[in-house]
Every structure is written in C-alpha cells, then in structure tokens.
Amino acid sequence: xxxxxxxxxxxxxxxxDNDTYNFINRRILEQMGFARSVQVQSxxxxxxxxxxxxxxxxxxLPDIIFLDIKMPLLNGHxxxxxxxxxxxxxxxxxxxxxxSSSGDEKDINQTKMYANVIHFIQKPLTPSAxxxx
Numbered sequence: 065x066x067x068x069x070x071x072x073x074x075x076x077x078x079x080x081d082n083d084t085y086n087f088i089n090r091r092i093l094e095q096m097g098f099a100r101s102v103q104v105q106s107x108x109x110x111x112x113x114x115x116x117x118x119x120x121x122x123x124x125l126p127d128i129i130f131l132d133i134k135m136p137l138l139n140g141h142x143x144x145x146x147x148x149x150x151x152x153x154x155x156x157x158x159x160x161x162x163x164s165s166s167g168d169e170k171d172i173n174q175t176k177m178y179a180n181v182i183h184f185i186q187k188p189l190t191p192s193a194x195x196x197x
Contacts, residue, residue, distance in 0.1 A: 071197075077103040077126035079111040079143065080163070081135045089130065089163070089189045096194050099127075108138035112146055115154055125157050128197075130189070133164040133171050140164065141171075144178045155180050161197065163189055 076099035078086050086104050093102050103126060105111035111129070118124040133140035140162065148155060162175050162184040175181045185193045 072097055073099045073127035075099060075101045075103060075124070075126045077105060077111060077114075077129045077158075078163075079105045079108060079129060079135075079140075080132040081106055082132070085132070085187065092189050092191060092194070096191050098194050108135055108140065108143035108146075112138070112143065112150075115147070115150055115158070119151055119154055122153065122157060125154060127157065127159065129158050129160045130163040130185075131160050133162060133166050133175075141174055144175065144181065147180075148178065161185060163187060 076093055078089050078093075080086050080089070083106065086106065090102050090104060093099050103114065105114060115125065131140045131143060138146070144160065147158070147160075158180060160178065160181045162172075162181060164171065164184070165187040167186055172184050175184060183197055
C-alpha cells in the first residue's frame, strides 16, 4: 500500500465546469486520502451559493477549494473577488488552490492578489502536486 504523505482535510471543494476533470480530481483526492469529504461544484456561482448558505456552519465550509480559472458566467478571478466579500470567517477557513489548464503568467499573477490563494497547480491534478501542498 502506498504511504499517503499529503495532509488529510475534512472537506475539500472542487470548482470546475468540466465534469471529466471533476471526476478525475475527485478520484485522486479520494485515492490519496486527501479529504474525508469532497464537494463538487460545476460553477463559481454554485460554489459561492454553497459558501453563503453555510457561512454560519464552519464545519460545512471547505478547508481547501480547488478552483478553475476559465469558467463561463463567473470565472475564477471573479469568484475570488466575490469570495472576499462574503465574510472574514469564510476567507480565513477556505484556502484556495488554483487548478487550471492556463499557464498564463497574467492569470498566475492575478491570483497572487488574494491572501487565501495558497498555490497554483497546472492541470491535471496529480498525487505529487497534492504532496507538495
């Protein structure tokens, strides 16, 4: 059996409009024992709604949000901007890892403006990327 080096979190959220990536990323998170529970949201709007709905229930807020940048309606940058406006308790608890197929320096630098963005991973998510978190 493979030794799991990555820390286990109570709840992790995947925010990506691509169902295939969500399926693969969820499987990797589960196989690595990275999270006790994985919440999948197929849009930034759905993810924000979930966070706003559970703002007074910190145990239902994700420890880490894996966030795609390029999504319709509300992209990752817009999500980060709106996330900052929910409450300080949400932004303190929910750390964000940008998980994107974009290797664009502009995208990477723009995410560094947000204190709760802790890492940038280029898709696909891999076990070694999780270990490096």
